[in-house]
């Protein structure tokens with residue numbers, strides 16, 4: 001059955017379009033799926049964030065087929081409760097050529113959510129330019145999650161308080177910045193200190 | 195026939211081909227027709243097998259290409275679109291899994307090292323998802339990072355301490371060098387003054403030496419003249435002594451003369467009494483002659499002549515008396531003059547004694563002075579010598595103070611050079 005789905009380039013492109021629709025339609029069930037202690041969820045994207053590779057663990061946990069995944073934007077597993085400020089920081093960081101760690105709540109195709117500790121890094125070509133991005137996700141430190149959830153909820157609430165998306169994102173990013181200033185650490189050190 | 199893999203397809207087909215070949219052989223004794231059917235089936239199977247093997251080869255070539263890319267360090271290489279669910283599919287997933295692990299390890303090791311390279315040490319390799327040798331390698335790298343972090347912290351602490359302590363030490367050195375420079379300047383001025391003064395002292399000592407020599411010469415002359423005076427004073431004493439003696443002698447002589455004058459006065463008195471007697475006798479003779487008249491006339495003449503003689507002798511005695519009184523008064527005066535002279539001489543003798551004594555004392559004093567002068571001369575000679583030595587030392591001290599000044603200046607510049615060095619070292623150390 002999988003062989004059929006992945007057959008042909010045009011089919012893959014259509015699968016991408018279909019998966020965007022899927023993202024919108026998946027309703028969180030409230031059930032949480034917990035990553036295995038030694039699982040490594042891997043995906044690679046092109047420069048725009050379209051998935052070019054997802055390992056079998058990714059597909060298993062997200063309840064997606066390779067055909068549904070490859071060619072789809074990474075927001076295919078976006079959870080509606082994730083604050084946009086986190087992704088903004090993620091993209092700013094990786095576009096600058098740096099790595100970023102982030103606690104991310106993802107949404108599987110079956111409506112279950114799963115928390116990951118994502119490590120997103122640029123992939124460099126032989127000439128040193130960024131040719132795509134890569135993400136390894138590991139089981140998050142459970143102990144840290146309550147704090148993360150509370151923080152994300154605050155950021156999300158801030159984003160909802162503003163008339164325009166841009167203003168909301170700005171305010172939420174400001175809030176994240178305030179938090180880091182309060183802790184007296186840059187983001188990367190802060191996330192590692194947790 | 196739908197197959198999940200060209201591998202299982204080929205396996206089934208080759209099995210089928212073996213069966214069909216067996217069937218073909220088995221159908222040989224049954225005549226042409228069964229053999230032909232079996233052979234046709236075998237042919238179709240072999241053709242399908244060939245197609246399947248070609249497809250399998252294509253998949254294997256693709257897998258080999260991915261492995262080759264990975265072997266060449268392209269960690270982006272993955273096998274996608276895995277349709278196979280059999281062993282070949284398993285192999286493909288295994289290769290992806292292996293690449294994911296190597297990729298994860300490489301990214302972790304690289305990112306951790308990059309953070310360390312940028313002088314930060316919070317980052318560790320995520321051990322989750324890494325097993326066996328990867329996990330052990332991660333542990334070693336993490337330990338190395340920790341060790342570096344510790345070293346760095348220690349280094350930073352040491353650098354801090356180094357900075358404060360060395361900073362203090364350096365400013366002290368600089369202050370000391372400045373002080374030293376000032377001291378050297380003061381010393382230089384002082385030695386300059388000293389040198390001037392030593393020069394003047396030397397000059398004064400020479401002058402003094404000359405003066406002392408002059409004084410010594412004068413004192414020697416003085417001693418000589420004092421001794422001369424002494425000699426003369428003693429000869430003067432002899433003379434006065436003799437004069438005193440002579441004055442005594444003349445006094446005795448005058449006393450004898452006085453006595454003789456007194457004796458003469460007595461004789462003259464006697465003569466005058468005799469003259470008075472004679473006069474009286476002449477008078478009596480005249481009276482008698484007168485009474486004797488004419489016979490007496492010649493006698494009267496003699497009596498008158500005797501009377502005249504007596505008168506004359508009386509007058510002569512008077513004159514003698516007068517003259518003796520004059521002599522006596524003259525000798526008295528002479529005696530008193532002689533006494534005065536004797537007294538004066540005595541006084542002179544006493545004065546001479548005093549002078550002699552004084553001269554003696556003066557002589558002793560002059561000798562003392564002479565000795566002192568000799569000592570003074572030795573003293574001034576010594577002063578001269580010493581001052582020459584001192585002047586030499588002062589000159590050396592002056593040169594030394596100049597050297598000191600130079601050294602202080604060099605020290606100052608070395609210190610500030612060292613300070614800049616330390617500053618740039620610390621700046622460099624801080625960027626580590």
Ligand SMILES: Cc1cc2nc3c(=O)[nH]c(=O)nc-3n(C[C@H](O)[C@H](O)[C@H](O)COP(=O)(O)O)c2cc1C
Pocket residue numbers: 043044045049073074075076077078079082084087104105106118120121133134135
């Ligand atoms: C390599 C890589 C991995 C990513 N992984 C995730 C992920 O697991 N979950 C997620 O929601 N977004 C992920 N993103 C971010 C998405 O591209 C996207 O920015 C995010 O889902 C927000 O979507 P939105 O901009 O449509 O709100 C990833 C991006 C890259 C480059």
